[in-house]
Amino acid sequence: MSSNILMRNPYAMGGLALILFWVLVAAAAPLLAPFDPNAVMTPFQKPGALVQGSESARYWLGTDQLGRDVLSRVIWGSRTILLYAPLATLLAYAVGIAMGLVAGFHRGWTDTIFSLFSNIVLSFPVMILYVLIIAKFGPSGINILLAVVFVSAPGIMRIVRGLVLDLREQDYVSAARLRGENALYIMIVEILPNASGPLIVDGCLRVGYVAITIGMLGFLGLGLPPPNPDWGGMVADSRAVAVAFPHMVIFPCIAIASFVLGFNLLADGLRRAGLDGGS
Amino acid sequence: MSLLSIDHIEVRYGSQDGDVVAIKDVSLEIKAGETVGLVGESGCGKSTIALAIMDYLGSNGRLSAGTIRFDGRDISRLSVDDLQALRGGDVAMVYQEPFSALNPSMRIGDQLSEIPITHEGVDRDRAREAVTAALSDVQLTDSDRISRSFPHQLSGGQLQRVVIAMTLLGKPRLILMDEPTTALDPTVEAEIMDLIAELQRKTGVAILFISHNLALVHKICRRVSVMKDGVIVEEGDAATVYRTPGHPQTRLLLDAVPSLLTVPERSSSKPGETVINVSHVSKYYPIGEGRFGAAKTGMLVANEDISFTVQRGEKVAIVGESGGGKSTLAKMVMGLEIVSGGTILVAGQNVGSQLVSQRSPKSLRRIQMVFQNPGDTLNPSRKVGAQLSRVVKKLGSLEYRNDIGARVRELLGAVDLPPETVDRYPGTLSGGQRQRIAIARALAAEPDIIVADEPLSALDVSVQASIADIFRDLCDSSGLTLLFISHDLARVRQLADRVIVMESGRVVEQGPTEDIFAPPHHPYTARLIEAVPTIVSQEGRGISQ
The missing domain is CATH 3.40.50.300 (P-loop containing nucleotide triphosphate hydrolases)
Structure with a gap:
């Protein structure tokens, strides 16, 4: 029934359409991109400028200060974000859910330690934490993933823990204990599925935040090493000439914004469909 | 106008x-x-x-x-x-x-x-x-x-x-x-x-x-x-x-509507051996969190010096107002809580200080529970069939484990539900249907004893009657022992062989149902009896039943 409500929510469907759009773009990048994203051609071309020595080929979104085609870089850049944002979010969820289940279900010292740890992490300004981690371990795909997990998991743990504290008191959990189920079974089968609604809603929002974070890390020069096209990195590279050539900055920004908006709209739709546990 | x-x-x-x-x-x-x-x-x-x-x-x-x-x-x-x-x-x-x-x-x-x-x-x-x-x-x-x-x-x-x-x-x-x-x-x-x-x-x-x-x-x-x-x-x-x-x-x-005025026919229960023996049981809860060694500021007394026995095949009711410690007592019998003092013998074994996790499968099978709230007695994200077959798989005897599907259908039949119910999610069932499934789930373990904590109070009066009938039939036909908690005295009179009256964590009175309902009453029991709404016609005769 909730899926029906979702289908009829134009915002959620719009969000889903945006996400699907970027998935298709990323999947078909080699077919869609007119040029090699790293090929250096004519620098500082405005959007729509004709490619030299050609009657019809154009740089639809212009070229950057090094002469690379912005459209091709935006298209290829979608692959980066679509790989890293959901993957990092999933990993953070795996860790956060495991910690939250254990802390909420067993209470006691595990809970105290996990909660203390998460409070310490959550009390750091997020960006500084990212900069510290990436600066210490160096910018690479895997380090970005680990940094996102380290920063996001505590927040997820707190959500899960709160849900578990409520769910563990339900009678069906007592019934499971009365037939001798072990803690792992109870956590995975009896508790987790009933906590999944709010977690899916939060997950969608979080993919958006992680995408922004990856964009910001790229902008700060802590993203994926060049020359991989990465939307945040594109903005950073062209920042110095952005006043004269705004197209180099605007298009990657629109890409990030539409990607994040897609997930936010979907999350909002899921929430309206009652998936977050509200009525 | x-x-x-x-x-x-x-x-x-x-x-x-x-x-x-x-x-x-x-x-x-x-x-x-x-x-x-x-x-x-x-x-x-x-x-x-x-x-x-x-x-x-x-x-x-x-x-x-x-x-x-x-x-x-x-x-x-x-x-x-x-x-x-x-x-x-x-x-x-x-x-x-x-x-x-x-x-x-x-x-x-x-x-x-x-x-x-x-x-x-x-x-x-x-x-x-x-x-x-x-x-x-x-x-x-x-x-x-x-x-x-x-x-x-x-x-x-x-x-x-x-x-x-x-x-x-x-x-x-x-x-x-x-x-x-x-x-x-x-x-x-x-x-x-x-x-x-x-x-x-x-x-x-x-x-x-x-x-x-x-x-x-x-x-x-x-x-x-x-x-x-x-x-x-x-x-x-x-x-x-x-x-x-x-x-x-x-x-x-x-x-x-159950009536206090009519005395049901009781099947003459033959007293069997003692299956539950609760002796001087107390339960205290510390007040205050106690985390990081914070001082516990006091003790809340939930149960104080409770003693009673239940014989095989009996239907025993624990009555009293909410907050009287009835549920805590049931939880200790089940092993969801441990006693602070005293002993609880179930089939001769002292289980009072054993949580369920420490109990053997054999002693888990012996005693099962039906809960109060039909809203959260079943896992909302699993189909009814999966929830019942899990119990059969876990605690059922070998002959049933060989054909779990047939056993699940049989269990649903025992609580008057059609076999198609296996494919339903709890959210699509009424409170009464869910409570039936909860009874079937308890039966799936083939228990000797069922402890039921206010199994009827969240249901409509008309549904209550049918669920009470299920309990009565089960006990009469299979020799099941029932220990149930209720605040509905009229229902208790219809169903129970013996009654234990609890007030503020203590037993104030216990005995055969008819003795409890016949004057003279303990003042607290009298208060509970007076509170029961009954339909009396102008001729002063009980109409119902």
Whole structure:
């Protein structure tokens, strides 16, 4: 029934359409991109400028200060974000859910330690934490993933823990204990599925935040090493000439914004469909 | 002229599969100062009528036919301002859950003062006086303390009195009461019913009293209407309707009300060996968190020196008001809590200090539990079949484990549910159906003993009767031992062989059912018995059963 409500929510469907759009773009990048994203051609071309020595080929979104085609870089850049944002979010969820289940279900010292740890992490300004981690371990795909997990998991743990504290008191959990189920079974089968609604809603929002974070890390020069096209990195590279050539900055920004908006709209739709546990 | 006149109304709710007709061709008249009862099972549309009177049907509901007139004025034609003046002014409403009717972050006195201030435009001091008077009208004598309290600091009974005081402050001419006592303990329920009857006499306000319990309605209403599936199937003078019910639904509702006045036939239970022996059991809870070695500030006594035994094949009831420590006792027998002192022997084994996780599969199989709340007794995200087969797989005997599907169907049959139920999710089942499945789940372990914690109290009266029958049949046919907790003494009298009366964590009286119900009573038992609503005809004879 909730899926029906979702289908009829134009915002959620719009969000889903945006996400699907970027998935298709990323999947078909080699077919869609007119040029090699790293090929250096004519620098500082405005959007729509004709490619030299050609009657019809154009740089639809212009070229950057090094002469690379912005459209091709935006298209290829979608692959980066679509790989890293959901993957990092999933990993953070795996860790956060495991910690939250254990802390909420067993209470006691595990809970105290996990909660203390998460409070310490959550009390750091997020960006500084990212900069510290990436600066210490160096910018690479895997380090970005680990940094996102380290920063996001505590927040997820707190959500899960709160849900578990409520769910563990339900009678069906007592019934499971009365037939001798072990803690792992109870956590995975009896508790987790009933906590999944709010977690899916939060997950969608979080993919958006992680995408922004990856964009910001790229902008700060802590993203994926060049020359991989990465939307945040594109903005950073062209920042110095952005006043004269705004197209180099605007298009990657629109890409990030539409990607994040897609997930936010979907999350909002899921929430309206009652998936977050509200009525 | 009628104060409220409902004329052939129809209420529809829009849904994605088209309109659902909740109320069909319902007419109802309430004269000034009259108390009318509206009775039916849950889901029959009785609350919808109250909402329609308040023009409060929600965004997808609408009055699709007929008119509702209050004091001659058509409610659907009132302006927003007039409607606002009507609600909380001439027409007030009392809901089932007093706690959710009050703002949890406002002191009672401030909340109540708002009514005279907005409706009559009096100043704060005058409003205070009115509030104090209203609180004393509902027999809350300690009105200063009550005024200063927040809702969570008061008991359910006190809160419902506050809500009634709140409605009185608007000087209503009609009060709609939607199951106002269903969430309360029976003794508190009886007090509130007396209060409502007295206020009605004193103020002459008209009341529409909505309930699923005919016995309760009987206490205050001269006229009743019986509803089924959105239609009023019978209406008339209460005495006549109860004496000669004309519609099967009325008969059904009447039969469902258990009576204290009739003694059921008991199958002569042959006392077997002792299966549960509870001896000097106490349970204390430390007050205060105790994290990081913080001092525990005291002890809360949940149970104190409890002793009783249960023989094989017996049906034993533990009765008392909520907060009396009954559930804690059941949890200790089951191993969901451990005792602070004393011993609990189940089939000769001392299990009082063993949590379920420390108990052997054999002792888990021996004793199973049925819980109170049908809402959370089943895992909402798993199909019924999966939940039942898990128990068979885990605790069932070998012959059943070889064909789990057949065993699950057999279990569903034992609780009168069709085999197709295996593919349903709990969310698509009614409270009564879920409670049946919970019983089937307990049976799946092939237990000798079932402990049931208020298994009926969250259900409609008519559904209660059928679930009670299931318990009785199971015990009589298979020699199952039943230890059940209840606050419904009439039901206990119908079902139990022996009764244990608990007050504030202590056993005050125990013995065979007929001895407990025959005078002389312990004062506490007497109070519980008096609280049971019964239907007595004018000839002074119990009508039901």
